[in-house]
Amino acid sequence: MNRRNILEQIQKNVERLSSAELPEYKYIPLHQKTSPSVTAMRKVMNLIRMVIFPGFFGSEQEAQIDSMQYYTGVHLEQIYDILQEQIYYGLCFDVQTCFNSKEKSSEIAIEFVNQIAHIKYLLSTDVKAILDGDPAAKSPSEVIFCYPAIQAILYQRVAHVLLKLGVSVIPRIITEMAHSDTGIDIHPGAQIGEYFSIDHGTGVVIGETAIIGNHVRLYQGVTLGAKSFTYDEKGLPMDIPRHPIIEDYVTIYSNASILGRITIGKGSVIGGNIWLTYSVPPNSKVLQTRAIEDK
Numbered sequence: 238m239n240r241r242n243i244l245e246q247i248q249k250n251v252e253r254l255s256s257a258e259l260p261e262y263k264y265i266p267l268h269q270k271t272s273p274s275v276t277a278m279r280k281v282m283n284l285i286r287m288v289i290f291p292g293f294f295g296s297e298q299e300a301q302i303d304s305m306q307y308y309t310g311v312h313l314e315q316i317y318d319i320l321q322e323q324i325y326y327g328l329c330f331d332v333q334t335c336f337n338s339k340e341k342s343s344e345i346a347i348e349f350v351n352q353i354a355h356i357k358y359l360l361s362t363d364v365k366a367i368l369d370g371d372p373a374a375k376s377p378s379e380v381i382f383c384y385p386a387i388q389a390i391l392y393q394r395v396a397h398v399l400l401k402l403g404v405s406v407i408p409r410i411i412t413e414m415a416h417s418d419t420g421i422d423i424h425p426g427a428q429i430g431e432y433f434s435i436d437h438g439t440g441v442v443i444g445e446t447a448i449i450g451n452h453v454r455l456y457q458g459v460t461l462g463a464k465s466f467t468y469d470e471k472g473l474p475m476d477i478p479r480h481p482i483i484e485d486y487v488t489i490y491s492n493a494s495i496l497g498r499i500t501i502g503k504g505s506v507i508g509g510n511i512w513l514t515y516s517v518p519p520n521s522k523v524l525q526t527r528a529i530e531d532k
Contacts, residue, residue, distance in 0.1 A: 242344075273326045273407050279414060281319050284312045285357050285395060286388075289357045313350055321346035324399075327407040345402045356394050359431060363390050366434035370454055386435035389421035396425035427461075430485070437491075444480035446498075453483050456491040456509070464497030464514050484519070 249350040253259065287295035288309055288522045295308065325342035338482040364387065367380045374380050381387055394417035396408035408425035416422045421438045423429075426445035433449060435441055437457035443449070461481050482500045483489070490509040495501065502519035512522055 273323045284316050330406045362431040366432040385419035386438045389415045389419045393423040400425045446478040448482035450485035452486045454488045458492035460494040475482045
């Protein structure tokens with residue numbers, strides 16, 4: 238095929254792909270506004286990790302007592318500057334106008350900075366929970382540096398704060414970055430208490446409306462999911478509570494699926510490979526039954 242014919246066919250495809258009105262493309266809207274940047278949000282998350290875990294993800298100088306305040310201040314200012322711009326793009330993402338969004342994005346960004354110290358506190362409890370529950374973990378430093386659960390939990394806690402502050406899109410970007418990096422999928426809307434631990438972690442899924450208490454431990458492959466959806470008059474799924482409530486001191490072993498708006502009572506143990514769609518009272522043990530052989 239000669240070059241002229243190739244260019245003619247390319248031009249025909251340019252015309253088809255550049256049209257936002259063709260019916261077969263109706264679910265792909267034309268997005269003409271600046272979107273939040275995944276690259277920028279990765280930089281923000283790296284800066285937050287450096288602030289929360291000094292010396293682990295930054296330079297050696299940042300962990301020195303006499304220079305820690307200086308570097309923390311520099312990083313917090315960078316977090317604010319980048320985040321303020323990205324929040325602005327997030328606020329404008331799904332709306333026609335962005336009136337007062339720059340002022341609002343500035344207020345949200347500094348409010349987020351004000352909550353980083355509390356996020357650090359929560360992460361300290363998570364590190365302790367993992368260290369206490371895993372004999373393979375030899376030190377807090379090993380947990381911080383090596384355990385994928387810490388990255389996933391950090392990203393979710395950051396995303397959850399931003400979601401509560403009214404930021405759209407960006408919280409999902411953050412948790413999906415952690416999902417891609419760790420294989421742990423936690424929706425930013427999930428409410429998670431103190432001393433939360435995930436052992437191994439690969440394949441863990443926690444849905445948007447899940448509520449997790451304090452001192453909860455999950456193993457790999459656990460799903461805290463929805464059993465079914467409620468639909469509106471247009472036939473679209475409604476965003477209502479549909480994921481489990483896990484009370485304090487609950488342990489859920491590998492590949493268990495806990496589905497629906499049910500409650501797992503305080504102090505319960507859910508065994509591996511369990512499919513659970515009903516609530517259980519406190520201090521329950523839900524385990525697989527032994528197979529009965531015919532005689």
